[in-house]
Amino acid sequence: MEHLLAAIEGSAFAESLRWSRWTYPFVNALHVVGLAALFGSILPLDLRMLGLFRSVPLAGLTQTLRPVAASGLALAVASGLALFSVRATEYAAMPLFRAKLALVAFGAANALLLTGPRIHAVRPGLLRLAGAASLLTWLAVIVAGRWLGYLD
C-alpha cells in the first residue's frame, strides 16, 4: 500500500498538479462545482423525503434531481482523487480523510438504495430516516473536506 501511495504521489500527473500555478486551483474549483451540484440537488430531495413540499410528487423530483446529483458526485470523486494524488501518503494516514471517504461511500450507497425508481414504495418512516441520514452525511463530508485544508 505504501508503495502504491508513493507511486501515486511521485507520478508525473501529481508532480504537474503540485507545481502548477493554475491547475491545482482549477481542479479544486472543479471539486467545489461537483459538490455544489451534488449538494444542491440532494438537499431538496432530502427535504422532500423528510416531509416538506408534499405537493411535489417524489417520483418526478427524483427523476429530475438524481442525474444531477450523480454527475456532481462523479465530478467530485474524479477531482477529489486528483487532489488526493498531490499528498497521497499524508492524506491516507489522516483519520479525518478516511472518515470523509467512508461518509462519501455511505452517502452514495444511501442515495443509490433509496432514490431508485421504486422510491414511492418505501415506507414513510424509512424515507424520513434516509433523508435525515443523507442530509447529515453530506454536511459532514463538506465540513470534513473544508477542515482537511487546516490540518498539517
Ligand code: HEM
Ligand atoms: C472519493 C471522493 C473524494 C476525494 C478523494 C476527495 C478528496 C479531497 C481532497 C484531497 C481535498 C483537499 C483537502 C485539502 O485542502 O488539503 C478535498 C477538499 C474538499 N472536499 Fe473532497 N474529496 C472527495 C469527495 C468529496 C465530496 C463528495 C464532497 C462534498 C459533498 C467533498 C467536499 C470537499 C470540500 C468542501 C473540500 C474543501 C474545498 C475547498 O475549500 O477548497 N469532497 N477533497
